[in-house]
Amino acid sequence: MAGKAKKAKIDRQPMPEQDPKVRARNFEEVPHGYTPETAMTEASRCLQCKKPGCVAGCPVNVDIPGFIKLIEQGDFQGAIRNLWAKNSLPAVCGRVCPQEEQCEGVCIVGKKGNPVAIGNLERFAADYERENGTGELPPQQESTGKKVAVVGAGPSGLTVAGDLIAKGHDVTVFEAFHKAGGVLIYGIPEFRLPKDIVASEVGFMEKQGVKFECNAVVGSIVSLDELFEEGYDAIYIGVGAGLPRFLNIPGENYIGVFSANEYLTRSNLMKAYLFPKYDTPIPIGKNVVVFGAGNVAMDSARTAMRLGADKVRIVYRRSRDEMPARAEELHHAEEEGIEFYLLTNPTRLIGDEKGFLTGMECLKMELGEPDESGRRRPIPIKGSEFQLECDLAVVAVGSGSNPLLTRATPDMDLNQWGYIVTDPKTGKTTKKGVWAGGDIVTGAATVILAMGAGRIAADSIQDYLTLGW
């Protein structure tokens, strides 16, 4: 085996990608993925640290040097099994985790050069298994006869379902939409996370015995107490942060103004990008503005470009450094020709007599002192108003807690923003037999944090089902 000094000389293997000009107009996935050869080369860059920073930087503590070692040795089956021990959705996480802030951000190799491409390797191992694997199911314990209800089929709920089915419990997932996957299916676009992958992960769980009841809005068709009456022993709530936030500025109800939730749901879940083959329409904006600068904003902007826009602008009131999107998403958006109007705050939307959006008024901002979030507060510059033309606007400035389920469950405590209060060590809510986690507890966060919360709750539910509350 080569020495450490020599290893570090191999450059980070670039991810092969679709050409920006081509991909800006199609919905196919942007990166193609590593070949087995590039994966093994990349894996050889890992120094197999004794105290690996990457593992500590991973919210679910994946054994990163372990699975990378197996890839280096060409044992791809072993690699995926190693990943599954901590992460039930590696094909998803390899694609959407903010690695630069987590594992790769603290990778020792990154101190002097480019960090090991942990995300790309994770994705490789999962894709290899999906395409070439034996389809062998993870080991499952004998049936316990206990019934668990999971509310919400997002990454958080899916993690709980996967963990508890393996422990031998009878698990049913109730999902409000007609398809399982949560944000993975309705929010994150096809070009970033192909829906076949999500469907295959859900299918894998079905094969293990998890039951999915879609079209079931819990709180409406059935209450939590009724689920207990039906014989469920424990309930996990992972309903996400499904309440769109608007700007509350004049003109927001003009036709052509969308919440990111609506715009992305039409395109992704309802497949409006394939209209009229699919029945759900989506307007093709020629001159599009997107408010916000997180992943949701990037996804909206890049979707608008792919649908046929001439011009897509991200309008954000802070500066580049404060943009919350993943580095890769920003980079991809820029490559695809998305423009950035930074330090710009929309104050009013303008429309015509038929109610259609025609433009907007904005104000220039400058950065002042840091605010509660630690980011420098944007302050309006007096008299800097200007107008921009636009025929489609997507509001992607965050989301809140959807009260549909929580209002129907008055005996469960919420915080002042309507999120469910839980014990962070167990995920227990204040209602007996009920756990919660993911975005409905933390507010909009990340896939991996939602999964981590699911893992903690699944362990606690297991204790409850075997030992008591």
Add this chain to the structure above:
Amino acid sequence: MFKIVKREVYSQGTVIMNQIEAPKIARKAKPGQFVIIKADEEGERIPLTMADLDMEKGTIDIIYQVVGTSTAKFRDMKVGDAYQDIIGPLGQPTHLEKLGKVVCVGGGTGIAVLHPITRGLKEVGNHVIGIIGARSKDILIMEEKMRLASTELHICTDDGSYGHHGFVTEVLKEVLEKEDIKLVVAIGPVPMMKFLTILTKEYDTPTMVSLNPIMVDGTGMCGCCRVSVGGETKFVCVDGPEFDAHKVDFEELMLRLQAYVPQEKESYDAYECGGACRTAQ
């Protein structure tokens, strides 16, 4: 899958009733609530009110007017066929309370939405005056059901082919002149609700309308269904569908309903030409 067990055709084929097996929804639904329904994999999610339900049989009834692709798809489904997805019950149930004399006004397919509310209001002890209208006699729906559901029933047709010759607003005006009306419930095309609201404002009679914006999820997560009520933005799917008519911005609602007219036409033409041009796309 949600199987159609019974199908009836009204209004010369333009309005259709489907009775559908949906036992869990039937067990929970209350007057005024709706479902989101989708025919097949490619289908759109559209909102329809439950016009009736049978808890024992586990069925719900929907009554819809054929206006575009989704409703045309539904029209082409036969007894034994199944809808892929039905989500519900959604929206706030009608607040049913004994008030005294109330009027329930329905126009077009709005009558289907109005019927369970009318019946509910009578069941809690109100004297219910029903007023229903259509362009002409042969497209009027649910006369018998509405007669049973209300204490007294007035009928209007625009062309005078049946009942009062004229609009529902004219009959309502007469009733408001003569009687002490505690509440008017009005459901129908937006222009009808708008004009009726102008009238009841003059008489200071509390009025409730059921709004029908375009929707996607029906659970408050997208904001597509937003309307302005008393200057505030409300989501019809979770805050409604019923609102105080005197506060609703009907103009905005009418405009927003026009959001997709070119696409709706493109989709409908593609569907009606027999699917051939759909696959050719």
